[in-house]
Amino acid sequence: MDRVVGIETEYGCLLSEDEPHVNSELWPAKVKNYLFRKADAGTIDLHYRDYEEPPGNGGFLLNGGRLYLDMGHIEYASPECLHLHDLVSYELAGDDLLRSALIALGAEDRVSFIKNNVDHHTGATFGCHENYLMRREAQFTPPILGTLLTFLATRQIFTGAGRVGQSNPLAFDFEPPQPQGQVNFQLSQRADHIVNDIYQWVQFNRAIINARDEPLADYRKYRRLHLLIGDSNMSPYATALKIGTTACVLSLLEEGRLPRNLVLVDAVQSTRDISRDASEQWMVRLENGKTVSAVDVQWEFHHLAQKHFRHSSAETNWLLENWAFVLEAIAHNRHALIGGVDWITKKWLLETFIESEGLSWDDPWLQSIDLEYHNIDPRRGLFFSITPGKRIADWNNGVRRATATHVPPANTRASGRSRAVSFFQTCNFPYVINWDSIACDSRDFLVMGNPFETYNDEVDHFLSRPRTLVSATEQQP
Numbered sequence: 171m172d173r174v175v176g177i178e179t180e181y182g183c184l185l186s187e188d189e190p191h192v193n194s195e196l197w198p199a200k201v202k203n204y205l206f207r208k209a210d211a212g213t214i215d216l217h218y219r220d221y222e223e224p225p226g227n228g229g230f231l232l233n234g235g236r237l238y239l240d241m242g243h244i245e246y247a248s249p250e251c252l253h254l255h256d257l258v259s260y261e262l263a264g265d266d267l268l269r270s271a272l273i274a275l276g277a278e279d280r281v282s283f284i285k286n287n288v289d290h291h292t293g294a295t296f297g298c299h300e301n302y303l304m305r306r307e308a309q310f311t312p313p314i315l316g317t318l319l320t321f322l323a324t325r326q327i328f329t330g331a332g333r334v335g336q337s338n339p340l341a342f343d344f345e346p347p348q349p350q351g352q353v354n355f356q357l358s359q360r361a362d363h364i365v366n367d368i369y370q371w372v373q374f375n376r377a378i379i380n381a382r383d384e385p386l387a388d389y390r391k392y393r394r395l396h397l398l399i400g401d402s403n404m405s406p407y408a409t410a411l412k413i414g415t416t417a418c419v420l421s422l423l424e425e426g427r428l429p430r431n432l433v434l435v436d437a438v439q440s441t442r443d444i445s446r447d448a449s450e451q452w453m454v455r456l457e458n459g460k461t462v463s464a465v466d467v468q469w470e471f472h473h474l475a476q477k478h479f480r481h482s483s484a485e486t487n488w489l490l491e492n493w494a495f496v497l498e499a500i501a502h503n504r505h506a507l508i509g510g511v512d513w514i515t516k517k518w519l520l521e522t523f524i525e526s527e528g529l530s531w532d533d534p535w536l537q538s539i540d541l542e543y544h545n546i547d548p549r550r551g552l553f554f555s556i557t558p559g560k561r562i563a564d565w566n567n568g569v570r571r572a573t574a575t576h577v578p579p580a581n582t583r584a585s586g587r588s589r590a591v592s593f594f595q596t597c598n599f600p601y602v603i604n605w606d607s608i609a610c611d612s613r614d615f616l617v618m619g620n621p622f623e624t625y626n627d628e629v630d631h632f633l634s635r636p637r638t639l640v641s642a643t644e645q646q647p
Contacts, residue, residue, distance in 0.1 A: 171254045171485060173417045174303040174582060174621040177261045177409075178247045179402055180240060180296040181268065182284040184541065189280045195242040197281050201271040202228060202239055209274065211267060211576065212237065213594045217602055230591050230603045232576040233263055234584025243296065244268065244283070249584030250303075250605075250621045254414050254485050255569055256579050258406045263574035265546040270575070278547065285402045286544035287359035288333055295337075295363040295376075298402040302395040302417060303387065303621055308424045315379075316433030316457070319367055321419050321471055322378055322399050323434060323441040324464035327452060328496045329412040330357035330445065331401035332513030334520070334531070334540045337362040353446045354531035355520065357513045359401045361445035367437045378437060386605040388619035395420065399441065404544055404553040406566045407510040411496060414489040418475040427478055429470050433457045468497055495561070509558025509566070516543050519552060583618045586625030593633045610637060 183194050205211040212231035215238075218224055228238020234249030246264030251257035265285065272278045287296050336353040356362075366377035380396040387394070397416075403409045422428050433456060434440045440454045444464050447453075452464035472493050479486050499506045500514075507514045520536055529535060545551035558566065578588035583606075590608045594601045602609040608629070609615045616632040618625045 171257070171414060171417045171489075172252065172483070173420065174250045174252055175257050175413055175417060176235075176248045176250050176301045177257065177413070178245060178297065178299040178301070179261065179264055179285060180298070181244045181246070181264075181546075182286055182289065182296055182544075183243065184282040184284050184545070186280045186282075197277070198239055198242065198244045200275065201268060202237065202244060204271045204275055205237060205267060209271065210595060213591045213601070213603065215603075216600060230587060231267075232578070232588055232591050233260060233574060234578035234582075234588045234591075235260060235263070236605075237264070237267065249578050249587075250582040251579050251584075252581050252622070254410055254417075254489065257413055258409050258569040259571040259574045260579065261409055262406060262570055266572070266575050269546060272547075282545050282547055282550065284541060284544045285404060285546050286541065287331065287401050288337065288363075295360065296402070297398060298360075298400050299380075300395075300397040300400050300413065300416065302397075302420055303385075304393050304395055304420060305424055306385075306389070306391050306393050308393065309426075313430075313433060314423060314428060315368065316437075317428045318419065318423060319378055319437035320432050320434050320440075320454075320456075320467060321416075322397065323437045324444065324452070324454065324467045325412065325415060326358045326361065326399075326401075326441070326444060327464050327468065327500060328507075328511050329400060329403065329408055330361075330511075330513040331359050331403055331408075331544070332357060332516035332540075333359045334536045336446065352532075354448070355517055356445040358441070358445040360399055361441050364399055364438060364441055378441065387621050391619075392621075401512070402544070403512050404551070405510055405512050405515065405562075406569045407492075407558075407562045408512050410489070410565065410569075411493065414485075415471070415475075415493055418479060418486075418489065419471055421479065422471070422474055425478070427474060429474060431456070431458050432467065432470065465497060465501060468493075472497065492561070506559055507562075509556040510562035512543075512553075515553065515556055516540065519543065519556075581622075581624065583621050583623055583625050586618060586623075586629040589626060589629045590633065599637060608632070610635075 183197050185191060185194055206214040206229055212229045214226055214229035216225055230236050236247040238245055248260040251260055268283045272281055333356055364376050364378055368377050368379045368381050376398050378399045380398055383393060385392045385394045400412055435455045435457055444452045453461050454464060455461050476490050480490060504514050508518055509515055520539060523539055543552040548554040578584040590603060600611050606619055607615055607617045616628060
């Protein structure tokens with residue numbers, strides 16, 4: 171992949187009938203507190219990060235990532251990863267941390283964390299945000315952005331997590347949604363909640379691309395592409411395809427090799443149309459007047475990536491081979507993708523259940539099945555009941571790494587940050603940890619502006635300096 175990438179995952183919390191419903195926001199806080207105060211998984215924040223993140227709201231982890239509370243739910247941000255295999259392993263580490271906390275608290279039979287993106291009862295949506303480091307000089311002209319949006323709108327044919335039913339959220343201008351036919355099942359959980367193509371606000375105007383320029387690195391050299399469109403995938407294979415194909419397309423962008431004349435008339439509407447297309451033909455209209463299928467769009471991006479990046483690394487070859495395998499299977503043998511592509515797996519489970527129980531698609535029972543697919547507990551999550559083919563099973567099993575909860579990637583600045591986290595766990599110095607810096611008291615900073623550097627030596631030198639412990643009362647004016 172050769173690109174620094176990270177994923178932020180927001181988890182829903184599901185309680186059994188034996189657990190009081192009012193505890194749905196209490197348990198995320200309990201789990202967060204356990205991980206930082208009992209399990210020593212990281213160092214908790216001592217300072218305000220913003221007005222919604224007071225001291226104690228979360229902190230950085232020994233694996234270099236971050237865990238915190240966001241609007242009452244737990245959010246886990248993976249450490250910066252340079253390789254695709256690492257990225258998937260560290261994304262799964264969030265699941266492992268939450269499960270370990272529930273087990274230690276004796277609550278694994280009463281409380282579950284759900285890695286999904288919709289709440290069928292309230293209409294709320296949970297995010298899965300992707301972060302890609304890019305060169306500052308990368309050109310984002312309207313045609314280039316339009317082509318990137320075309321890729322992002324069509325990739326859901328293999329990255330979508332699938333969902334029962336639909337939502338009709340209001341856009342930012344508060345125009346009421348137009349009446350639409352009933353949707354039984356669709357490809358993406360996020361598609362209905364994306365109401366803009368590019369926008370800065372996240373919470374009230376979810377866009378495909380978040381335009382906020384916050385690189386979390388040296389802003390003179392880098393920018394961070396922040397994507398809101400993606401679903402949370404239960405299949406590690408789907409996560410790899412989602413991140414890997416997008417990283418390939420961004421490399422095409424940076425090298426000026428994106429396809430021409432591949433801009434959608436309306437990327438937001440096309441995102442929703444593809445997701446809801448019951449015929450699964452997934453036709454979209456381009457600005458040049460042509461109509462093309464989402465599968466053919468993806469093939470065009472694949473052909474360019476194959477032409478320019480083949481044999482650049484073993485990881486890239488794996489990605490290109492599996493990108494092609496998935497596109498071929500979608501067209502000719504979708505059964506081969508069960509356990510690998512989430513929406514195909516979920517739809518197969520639901521159709522099997524409907525047939526065996528004699529149900530219709532509007533039966534509320536199906537929403538429960540939909541939800542349990544995303545339960546991260548292997549004993550209960552329906553995803554874990556699936557046995558995929560060898561190609562997919564080998565990947566899904568091979569990326570699960572027990573050490574990823576507490577050992578950072580060895581080739582990014584997450585490594586140096588992890589050293590700081592470990593140091594501050596065992597001392598009484600006041601500290602501040604950020605993605606791109608660490609500080610010991612308010613006057614002594616170490617800037618870590620290059621995510622490709624480990625900063626191991628710099629962090630060790632910084633932490634070894636002699637310091638005088640200042641009490642909290644002495645720090646106050």
